[in-house]
Amino acid sequence: xxxxxxxxxxxxxxxxxxxxxxxxxxxxxxxxxxxxxxxxxxxxxxxxxxxxxxxxxxxxxxxxxxxxxxxxxxxxxxxxxxxxxxxxxxxxxxxxxxxxxxxxxxxxxxxxxxxxxxxxxxxxxxxxxxxxxxxxxxxxxxxxxxxxxxxxxxxxxxxxxxxxxxxxxxxxxxxxxxxxxxxxxxxxxxxxxxxxxxxxxxxxxxxxxxxxxxxxxxxxxxxxxxxxxxxxxxxxxxxxxxxxxxxxxxxxxxxxxxxxxxxxxxxxxxxxxxxxxxxxxxxxxxx
Amino acid sequence: xxxxxxxxxxxxxxxxxxxxxxxxxxxxxxxxxxxxxxxxxxxxxxxxxxxxxxxxxxxxxxxxxxxxxxxxxxxxxxxxxxxxxxxxxxxxxxxxxxxxxxxxxxxxxxxxxxxxxxxxxxxxxxxxxxxxxxxxxxxxxxxxxxxxxxxxxxxxxxxxxxxxxxxxxxxxxxxxxxxxxxxxxxxxxxxxxxxxxxxxxxxxxxxxxxxxxxxxxxxxxxxxxxxxxxxxxxxxxxxxxxxxxxxxxxxxxxxxxxxxxxxxxxxxxxxxxxxxxxxxxxxxxxxxxxxxxxxxxxxxxxxxxxxxxxxxxxxxxxxxxxxxxxxxxxxxxxxxxxxxxxxxxxxxxxxxxx
Numbered sequence: 251x252x253x254x255x256x257x258x259x260x261x262x263x264x265x266x267x268x269x270x271x272x273x274x275x276x277x278x279x280x281x282x283x284x285x286x287x288x289x290x291x292x293x294x295x296x297x298x299x300x301x302x303x304x305x306x307x308x309x310x311x312x313x314x315x316x317x318x319x320x321x322x323x324x325x326x327x328x329x330x331x332x333x334x335x336x337x338x339x340x341x342x343x344x345x346x347x348x349x350x351x352x353x354x355x356x357x358x359x360x361x362x363x364x365x366x367x368x369x370x371x372x373x374x375x376x377x378x379x380x381x382x383x384x385x386x387x388x389x390x391x392x393x394x395x396x397x398x399x400x401x402x403x404x405x406x407x408x409x410x411x412x413x414x415x416x417x418x419x420x421x422x423x424x425x426x427x428x429x430x431x432x433x434x435x436x437x438x439x440x441x442x443x444x445x446x447x448x449x450x451x452x453x454x455x456x457x458x459x460x461x462x463x464x465x466x467x468x469x470x471x472x473x474x475x476x477x478x479x480x481x482x483x484x485x486x487x488x489x490x491x492x493x494x495x496x497x498x499x500x501x502x503x504x505x506x507x508x509x510x511x512x513x514x515x516x517x518x519x520x521x522x523x524x525x526x527x528x529x530x531x532x533x534x535x536x537x
Numbered sequence: 538x539x540x541x542x543x544x545x546x547x548x549x550x551x552x553x554x555x556x557x558x559x560x561x562x563x564x565x566x567x568x569x570x571x572x573x574x575x576x577x578x579x580x581x582x583x584x585x586x587x588x589x590x591x592x593x594x595x596x597x598x599x600x601x602x603x604x605x606x607x608x609x610x611x612x613x614x615x616x617x618x619x620x621x622x623x624x625x626x627x628x629x630x631x632x633x634x635x636x637x638x639x640x641x642x643x644x645x646x647x648x649x650x651x652x653x654x655x656x657x658x659x660x661x662x663x664x665x666x667x668x669x670x671x672x673x674x675x676x677x678x679x680x681x682x683x684x685x686x687x688x689x690x691x692x693x694x695x696x697x698x699x700x701x702x703x704x705x706x707x708x709x710x711x712x713x714x715x716x717x718x719x720x721x722x723x724x725x726x727x728x729x730x731x732x733x734x735x736x737x738x739x740x741x742x743x744x745x746x747x748x749x750x751x752x753x754x755x756x757x758x759x760x761x762x763x764x765x766x767x768x769x770x771x772x773x774x775x776x777x778x779x780x781x782x783x784x785x786x787x788x789x790x791x792x793x794x795x796x797x798x799x800x801x802x803x804x805x806x807x808x809x810x811x812x813x814x815x816x817x818x819x820x821x822x823x824x825x826x827x828x829x830x831x832x833x834x835x836x837x838x839x840x841x842x843x844x845x846x847x848x849x850x851x852x853x854x855x856x857x858x859x860x861x862x863x864x865x866x867x868x869x870x871x872x873x874x875x876x877x878x879x880x881x882x883x884x885x886x887x888x889x890x891x
Contacts, residue, residue, distance in 0.1 A: 434615055440584050441617035441675075443604040445631035445682060459621040 299516070306509035319506030323514060326498070326507045334511065337494035340407045344490065345476040348414040349469050352422050355415065357465065360426055361453050364435050378423035381416050386481040389413065397486050407488040417482070418475050422468040429464020433457070466526045474519055491515065541590035543576050543742075550576040552742035553590070558686070563712050563719040564747075565729040568739035569765065574722045577739075578690050581720060583607045594685055610679030610717075614691040616671050618663035624650065624674050625659040631682035649677035652711060669700040676708065680715060687712065687719040693728060701725075705732055726766055730754060738762045755805075756791060760877040763803040768837075770809070770847050774802040774876070781874055784822045784842070784867075791873045800876040804869055809849035811838060811859060814866035822867040829856050840865060 309316035326334040356378075363370050381389070393413055400409050435457055442456045458465070480492035489497075495512065498505050543551040551573045558564055566574035579585045581592060583604030591600045599607055610631075618627050628646040637645070650656045653673040663671055672692050679687060689708070693701040709732040712719050723729055729736045730750040737747040738761070746758040757763035764771075774783035776795050781788045783802045814823055824840035824847065836856035838849045847867065851859075859865055 433620070434617075437613055437615045437617045438619060440582075440604075441611070441613060441619075442630070443584070444582055444607075444609060444611040444688075445678070446605050446608075446634045447630075448605060451634065456619055460619070462621070 299513070302509045302513050306506050306513055308506060319510040320514075322507040323511055326505075334494055334498070334507065337489055337491050338511070340489070341477060341491035343408060344411055344414060345473045347408060347411040348418060348476050349472045351411060351415050352418050352472055353465065353468065356419070356422055356426055356468070357458055357461070358453050360423070360430060361435065361457050362449075364430055365439050365452075375423065375427075378419045380420075382420040387485065389416070390482055390485040394486070407483065407490055410483055410486070410488055410490065413482055413486075414472075414476050414479065417479070418472040421471040421475065425464050425468040425471060426461065429461040429467075430457075432464075433460045462529075466529060470519075470522055470526055473522060477515055477519060538577070538581065539591045539593070541577070541580060541592070542588050543573075543580060543585065544588055549742050551580070551587075554743055556737065556744065556747070558718050558720060560718055561716045562734045563709070563721060563732060564735050564737055565721045565723060565733035566737045566739055566744075567723060567726060567729040567766070569724065572739040573742040574724075574737075574739050575690055576742075578688050578720060578722045581686070582609055582611050582688050608682070608684050609686045609688055610682060610684035611688040612672065612675045612679050612690065612692045614694050616663065616668070616695070617675055618671055618678070620663055623660050623662055624655065624666070627663070627674060628678045628681050630678065635682065645681055646677075649681045650674075652680070652714070653677045653707070667700075668696050669704050672696065672704060673707070676711065680711070680717070685718065687717045689719065689721045691723050692721075693723070693725070701728070708732065730766075736766075738765060740765075756873070757803070757875055760801075760803060760875065763875050768806050768848055768850075770804040770806060772802045772804055772845065772847065774800055776800050776876065781876060783869065783874075786822065786869045786871075788869060788871055789873045791875045795876060803875045803877065804847075805872075806837060806848040806850035808870040808872050809847060810868050810870065811840070811849050811851055811855070811865045812868075813858060814864045822869075824865055824867060826859050826861050826863050826865055828861055829859065831856075838865075840867065842867075 306319045307315050307317065309318070322334075323338070324335050359374070363374055384392075397409070397413075400412075438456055438460070439452045442452045447456065478492060479490065480496065483490045483493050484496070491511070495508055499508055538554060538556045541551050541554045541556075542549075550571075554573070554577060556564075556577065566577060568574050576585065580587050583599070583602060583606075587600060591598055593599065594607070618624075619630065622630065625643070625646050628649050629642045632642040632645055647656060647659065650659055653676055655670060655673055655677070658666060658670065658674070663674070666674065675692070692708070693704055696704065705728050708721075712732075721729075721733070730753075733750055735747055736750050736753045737744045738753060739745065740761050746753055746762045748756075748758070753762060754766055757766060763769050772783045774781050774788075775798070776782075776790065777797050779790065779793045779795070781790050781795075781800070781802060783804070788802070822842070824842040826838055827841050827846065828839045830837040830839075831853060834853060835850050836853045838851060838856055838859060840847050840849060849867065
């Protein structure tokens with residue numbers, strides 16, 4: 251009996267061992283697959299960036315190194331076109347204004363709708379996502395008349411913030427909606443109200459601080475959109491960073507400053523992402 | 538609260554409800570889901586508007602006052618602490634809104650945390666606390682603003698049984714210590730009976746009985762109360778000349794004016810005593826044990842009488858002598874019994890006024 255029991259036990263152990271072996275093999279194959287995919291796509295994205303970086307560090311002679319293209323970011327100027335630095339400044343200002351207006355518009359509205367008029371939520375969602383379905387050229391045709399009037403009062407490219415807010419709506423909405431969905435907005439607002447908070451206090455001091463991560467995400471998405479926007483600025487005859495880079499490329503196709511500026515913009519966006527991730531992680535760790 | 542009514546479309550949540558809380562009293566509203574107990578609480582808090590009726594606090598009509606101006610402290614079922622604030626900041630939040638100075642705010646917050654036995658957790662964040670601790674902080678936060686009324690909306694529902702019992706007693710201790718008028722909503726009978734000065738049993742938007750716990754349990758005003766609060770056996774009996782006969786047992790009635798006729802007697806399981814019965818039937822009420830449910834110190838025995846089943850609550854020591862299948866003799870303790878007309882078990886026959 252003991253021998254039969256021992257036989258049964260060793261058969262079970264062998265079977266368990268075989269299963270573990272198969273699972274380990276499967277895990278190994280999965281890891282290999284992951285690494286291959288990661289490497290292939292990593293190279294697909296990284297190689298052009300590395301080429302761009304190398305080109306921006308190219309000296310006058312092929313094969314030499316130089317920081318000229320990077321130094322030119324602050325001083326490059328095409329004839330008859332505003333300096334590159336000015337375009338960079340305008341774009342950064344546009345990004346800040348667009349983010350601010352978008353947040354002031356969307357955050358209280360979304361919280362208010364969630365708390366007080368939930369039946370409007372679907373309508374707001376559709377309105378916010380609508381710009382995704384409208385091609386830029388159609389937007390420009392629609393906004394052309396309005397911008398004709400705006401240009402009577404101001405020719406500054408900062409006026410682009412109106413249309414950029416519209417463009418950023420779908421991305422910002424989704425980021426903020428995810429944040430709102432992660433907190434119990436109703437209970438928090440009722441708790442605050444029962445303690446004597448006004449609706450303003452509820453939105454600004456109770457709900458919005460708990461949406462910090464999603465607000466940061468919305469800011470990042472808006473910022474990236476503004477930094478990379480070309481079509482609408484070009485068609486409405488404004489000069490932002492991308493329009494300026496395009497002009498430079500038309501006039502001086504081999505200008506290293508094109509690549510140094512583009513790479514700098516990319517680095518800036520990455521840096522922003524890292525900062526936001528760090529802030530978000532720190533907040534999660536703290537509370 | 539006078540003649541309060543609230544409708545959600547065709548659904549009547551509250552139907553002309555009248556409720557008065559005495560100063561320093563703890564009233565528990567008890568009832569099944571959808572009976573209107575939470576709606577009552579939310580109307581008092583100002584989180585919802587009444588369709589009709591009035592609410593007075595300290596003689597002042599607050600019916601149309603917004604929630605932020607009602608000066609009530611509320612503890613919610615769901616964890617309601619502000620995640621981005623520390624425990625200290627949470628407790629001090631209401632004081633900050635009232636523009637109380639930082640030093641005084643801090644002092645008061647620490648006093649409240651000491652009241653709920655959490656002074657060492659002041660600088661932690663809500664997610665670092667257990668469920669019971671979070672609800673204690675929520676209680677401290679509600680009390681910090683010295684409200685006129687404390688409202689608790691099933692604050693223990695999300696907690697496990699042992700923590701629930703501990704926190705329940707702590708809430709009662711704090712409520713007595715502070716002396717604050719309190720309205721507590723729950724669907725848990727044990728909670729209600731353990732801590733209330735008065736229990737209001739609600740059904741379909743109105744209060745069936747509002748009385749001290751002992752009275753609600755031992756002298757239920759209606760069959761709904763009798764059946765909702767604790768377990769109840771429904772036994773067919775007959776009333777004749779002010780006396781009730783059930784299964785050969787003669788029992789007094791809660792309402793001696795009950796007219797003669799067939800009735801349904803509502804008998805508590807603990808009023809039924811069991812003894813082992815090996816001899817043939819001799820006029821005693823006899824049955825067969827179907828099941829024994831172990832509940833800890835007591836056990837519930839289900840006995841088959843042939844044409845009905847009856848529940849008896851006995852000590853576990855006694856229950857072990859009565860395994861399933863054994864024959865038992867039953868006696869019903871002669872406590873006053875509530876009856877309802879046998880034709881309509883839901884109709885109440887009022888005993889004493891609640």
